[in-house]
Every structure is written in structure tokens, then in C-alpha cells.
Amino acid sequence: MLIIRRDALDSLQAAGVRGLLGARLELRFRQKTPPDILELQIEPRGLLHRDCFPPDATPPCTICGRLGLSRPDDPILDEASLPTDTDLFRVGNFATVIIGTDRFKDAVEQGGWEGIKFRELPVR
Numbered sequence: 001m002l003i004i005r006r007d008a009l010d011s012l013q014a015a016g017v018r019g020l021l022g023a024r025l026e027l028r029f030r031q032k033t034p035p036d037i038l039e040l041q042i043e044p045r046g047l048l049h050r051d052c053f054p055p056d057a058t059p060p061c062t063i064c065g066r067l068g069l070s071r072p073d074d075p076i077l078d079e080a081s082l083p084t085d086t087d088l089f090r091v092g093n094f095a096t097v098i099i100g101t102d103r104f105k106d107a108v109e110q111g112g113w114e115g116i117k118f119r120e121l122p123v124r
Contacts, residue, residue, distance in 0.1 A: 019086025
């Protein structure tokens with residue numbers, strides 16, 4: 001779960017980051033003026049390229065869709081599956097992988113936020 005303060009989300013959106021949606025969390029604070037905290041809704045949109053998976057891999061679970069594999073050390077994105085209307089999304093066939101575009105990375109770096117690591121991934 002990724003959480004974000006409302007002012008940070010507003011700042012990202014003002015910087016032109018597309019497709020970010022936040023859902024209000026039901027949290028209780030002891031402060032008189034608690035921060036407005038949201039959970040980011042990050043949809044599964046793109047896919048890892050088929051070359052990331054062994055040729056003899058078992059098919060995904062018919063109930064949950066999990067592959068029963070660990071994340072590849074060097075993921076490759078499937079270019080045809082990548083969305084063009086959002087700057088932050090999960091990989092559909094490996095939902096623990098979150099992808100941000102250059103626009104998202106630039107906005108985060110300009111905002112001076114810490115705790116986010118970026119790594120460039122190849123696309124095929």
C-alpha cells in the first residue's frame with residue numbers, strides 16, 4: 001500500500017503527473033489538525049515481457065492469476081502493453097512491480113521527496 005499526503009498528491013498533479021487517484025484513509029490521529037492522508041490507487045496496466053519468464057513456467061493460477069515465480073532480477077517491460085494515459089501503474093502480470101514514467105520521476109525529484117528509488121527498465 002502506498003500512502004501520500006494530499007498536498008504531495010496535489011503537487012504531483014500540478015506538475016503534470018497523469019492518472020493519480022487517491023482514496024481517503026480512515027485513520028485516527030490525536031492531533032487537533034491531523035494530516036490528510038490518502039492511499040494511492042495504482043492500477044495494473046502494463047506487462048512484463050515474456051522473456052522475463054522461463055519457457056517451462058507453469059500457467060498462472062486460475063483463481064488469483066499469480067504466476068508462482070519470484071520477481072526477475074532484471075525485468076523487461078512489454079512495450080505493446082504500456083499505458084500512455086498514466087504516469088504510475090502496476091505491472092499486470094507481476095503486481096508487486098510499480099512503474100513510474102520519466103514525468104513521475106522528474107516531479108518526485110523536483111519535489112525533493114525522499115524514500116523512493118528509481119531504476120530504468122528496458123522495453124521490448
